[in-house]
Amino acid sequence: MTISTPSWDKNRFKLKDTQVSMKAVVTLANGGYEMLSYQDVAIPTPNDDEVLVQVLAAGVNNTEINTRLGWYSSKVTEGTEALGSNDAEQENAASESDGGWNEETPFPFVQGTDCCGRIVSVGANIDANRINERVLIRCSIRNExxxxxxxxxxxxxxxxxxxxxxxxxxxxxxxxxxDWTDAELGTIPCAYGTAENMIHRADVSAGDTVLVAGASGGVGSAVVQLAKRRGAIVTAIVGANKVEEAAILGADRIVTRGTDLVEALGEKSMDVVIDNVAGETFGQMTQVLKRGGRYASSGAIAGPIVSLDMRNLYLKDLTLIGCTGWDEPIFPNLISYIERGEIKPLLAKTFPLQDIAQAQQEFTEKKHVGKFVLIPPALTDEQKTLFELSDD
Structure with a gap:
């Protein structure tokens, strides 16, 4: 089955006189928090093979901030936090059309990669019995x-x-x-899907020694749990103020950020490195890998430009694995782990949807452990009537 990228009408958010509206955060263009517009827009209508989901909780991720800032542009050389305060690089990124994941980012549009919700309407080809299902949305789509x-x-x-x-x-x-809350389920899709995909592609198995960078963040904390679930021996890298939380997650060993990894762990000490941080420590990551070791990454929050000693790569037979599109087993696996109680959510804080700028600001400070989640407003009477919904 193939799924085509939607061709958006830039006027799709405009309301007709009699149309029931919804609240949404529309990202207007590359830039700062001023580009986040909380407004009334038209409710989308599902196509024949689609469903309409009422959003109950939506997690906050690095990628939404990166996309708004244009961080994926080849013009950007710094990490997300540095870019947020670097006007020159922001302007450079905004001047290019390569700041999104694939094609040019389709501004104006609604962001939000994580979704826990319930189905309220279905397209012509979809079984109407799916209405009222409580659901998670797989945000990574293998469209071909x-x-x-x-x-x-x-x-x-x-x-x-x-x-x-x-x-x-x-x-x-x-x-x-x-029995998780909507907010707890809203922590799962992007972070845990990304984490499980890296672990799956790196073929993490029982007894493997695994080093996890950024282990207190949404993806990193998920990696710790998911690697431990497979029986791996996990070393977590966290800030000095987050050591206790990393221990609660189940890390077997904890190294504080800024530590010389080669000195602390030894060369050729790790089977696998899962790294969404990159930046200056990348070289050390390749040094601590054993011969035949696997390095997997789906991000670079400390900076995308790294230095690699090619001798470490070829003399040690290392495998470097880029992980963006998720493989087929990933999301069904996560659903089964949740339903069998094999993982737990790590909800740091919730915010009303309208407070997205505050949530993203706090998110970039990296003082939290786990995930922030946005909660949309309760449905209006008009919206309930439109979809024949009760207050249950």
């Missing part, structure tokens, strides 16, 4: 099928979940049976 590495992402290539409703291909919407 599982035999192709091509992928598109909700909230990077088309509208996402920073709104009261989002429409999406029904194939990407998974029912979940769990």
């Amino acid at each position: 099928g599982w035999n192709s590495p091509e992928n598109i992402w909700m909230a990077s290539d088309f509208d996402g979940a920073f709104a009261q409703f989002v429409k999406i291909a029904a194939s990407e919407v998974f029912a979940v049976e769990s």
